Amino acid sequence: MANTNILNKVFRFYVDGFHNMTVGRVLWTVILIKLAVIFLILKLFFFPDVLEQKAKGGNQADYVARELIDR
Template identity: 55%
Template sequence: MKNTIQKIWRFYVDGFRGMTLGKTLWLIILVKLFIMFFILRIFFFPNYLNSSAVGEDKEEYVSRELIDRALGDPPSSTPD
């Protein structure tokens, strides 16, 4: 099993060493992933759970939001 894993690892390492255009493409892919998961998350996906619910209220807040959204009711501003 260990020998098979080493063969697979060497196959990919040798293939990556032989790439010329592929390295540039992988760099572009990694930069795009960094932008999507780190930069955009900061600006467009704020953490509403920490701002709206504190402590033990997080579970109730999430369940209330899921029920309200499923029913199409406007979100309630005060806890039940």
């Protein structure tokens, strides 16, 4: 029972802190936008799925095994 009370206090502490933020909300918005740019846009344009391009027809396992043996 004491463990639940401590977890409840910690949860309420963070909830109250986020509700009382003014500048922090803008900063969190900027952080989330930057993460979206990094993980979504950069991945689409700069990191193509090379395995899908090299291993045609769903033979990814065979392609990887062949590359490991040949190298």
